[in-house]
Amino acid sequence: MRKIIPLLILLAATGFRPIIVAAASASESGHFEVNGKPVDEFHCEPSGGGKHPAVILLHGAAPRGSALDTFQQMCSDLADRGYYVMYLEYYSQTDAVTPGQLDKMMRLLPVWLAEIDGGIGELNKNPKVESSKIAIVGFSLGSFLAMTQAATDPSEVTAVVDYYGPFFPQLKMIMTQVPFPPILILHGENDSLVPVAQAKELDSVLTEKKRPHEMHLYPGADHAFNFPQAPMWYRESAARDAWNRTLASLDKNLKH
Numbered sequence: 021m022r023k024i025i026p027l028l029i030l031l032a033a034t035g036f037r038p039i040i041v042a043a044a045s046a047s048e049s050g051h052f053e054v055n056g057k058p059v060d061e062f063h064c065e066p067s068g069g070g071k072h073p074a075v076i077l078l079h080g081a082a083p084r085g086s087a088l089d090t091f092q093q094m095c096s097d098l099a100d101r102g103y104y105v106m107y108l109e110y111y112s113q114t115d116a117v118t119p120g121q122l123d124k125m126m127r128l129l130p131v132w133l134a135e136i137d138g139g140i141g142e143l144n145k146n147p148k149v150e151s152s153k154i155a156i157v158g159f160s161l162g163s164f165l166a167m168t169q170a171a172t173d174p175s176e177v178t179a180v181v182d183y184y185g186p187f188f189p190q191l192k193m194i195m196t197q198v199p200f201p202p203i204l205i206l207h208g209e210n211d212s213l214v215p216v217a218q219a220k221e222l223d224s225v226l227t228e229k230k231r232p233h234e235m236h237l238y239p240g241a242d243h244a245f246n247f248p249q250a251p252m253w254y255r256e257s258a259a260r261d262a263w264n265r266t267l268a269s270l271d272k273n274l275k276h
Contacts, residue, residue, distance in 0.1 A: 045099035047092045047107075054138035060109040061139065062092065064099035065148060073153035073178075073274035074104040074143050078136070078162030081125075084109070084116040094157075101267065103274070104149050108139045110165070117161070119213060125161070136169050140176050153274045155179040157266060160186075160214065160243070167191060167203070174198045179273035181266050184211055184243055187218040192225050202232040204269040206262045208241030208253075236265060 047062045066072050075098050077091055088107075095105045110132040117124050136156075144151040155178055158166035163185025170177040171194040180203040203226070207219035216237060226233040238258040244250050246259035 045096040047095050051112075052138060052142045054113070054135050057113050059112040059135045059138060062095065062107050064092075064095040064105045066099045066102045066104060068102075070148075071150040072102060072104045072148060073155070073270075074106065074146075074149045075270060075274075076136070076139060076143075076154065076156045076166075077105065077107045078110065078156060078158040078165055079107075080158075080160035080162050081117050081119050081121075083118070084111045098270075101271075103270070104143070104146070106139060106143065108136060110135045110162075132165055133168060133172075136165060137173065137176075140169075140173075153178050155181065155270055155274055157181040157183070157270075158185060159183045164191075167195070170201050170203075171195045171198060174200060177201050179203070179269065181269055182206065182219075182222075183246070183262070184208060184214050184219070186214045187222040192221075195231070196225060196229050200226070200229075200231045202269070202273050203234075204265060205233065205235040206238075206265065207235070208238045208243060208245045208255075208258070210240055211243045213243040234265075234269065236262070238262070 045064045047064045049062045051058045051060050053059065077094060079086070079091065091107045095107055098105045112135060114128045114131050117128065140154060143149045143154055154176065156166035156169060158164070158181070160183065163182040166180050167182060167185060168191060170180050171191060179201050182203055182205045184207050205219050205222060207216050209216050219235065219237065223233065223235045238245055238255065241255050241258050242253040244253050245255045246262050248254045
């Protein structure tokens with residue numbers, strides 16, 4: 021059973037569309053139960069038999085259903101690369117949130133973490149998934165949740181990709197006491213919602229504790245720099261570079 025930690029959330033994500041290479045694998049909708057209530061998801065399966073490493077995708081703070089076509093594309097792209105992919109709708113048992121609703125986020129945090137933990141449980145039971153190789157790719161609020169999951173149950177998460185997620189002292193305390201899995205940190209240097217200082221602090225903590233990680237900062241980039249429908253923030257070269265780094269990090273940590 022996971023430990024629920026009351027963490028302050030600052031946050032942020034958008035529901036816009038990132039640049040990703042189109043792919044062919046179709047997604048399939050499904051659901052599972054946590055505490056007797058349904059959790060919605062959709063997944064993409066790679067071709068071929070046997071067990072496959074898995075990736076969970078976590079959206080950020082935005083209205084429910086935002087950018088589902090984008091996440092379906094990400095799902096397909098990763099499945100074509102050999103991953104079993106689950107997009108987990110952690111709003112399934114709660115209201116949606118938007119950036120700045122900190123009190124509401126605090127109240128809903130335990131439910132979200134339970135849903136994510138339940139999703140990992142479902143992957144562990146899936147005969148098509150190699151349960152010892154499960155990564156989480158999170159965007160902003162989703163990244164914060166990914167890091168929290170990895171910090172509180174490090175044996176369940178093989179790797180994390182952190183797209184401009186917030187980092188707080190409470191999380192720092194936990195991360196320094198556990199064998200935190202490899203993490204890729206991707207952040208814009210001009211992020212106006214989650215200051216880049218938080219990414220640098222995370223990097224400093226992980227470096228000091230000799231935890232495996234990589235960080236790449238994008239000069240001049242704001243929050244959600246990989247979303248082209250946010251033209252005031254979007255940077256095509258940074259978007260493509262970040263996605264390529266995401267794929268390389270997943271391959272490195274899940275396929276070897």
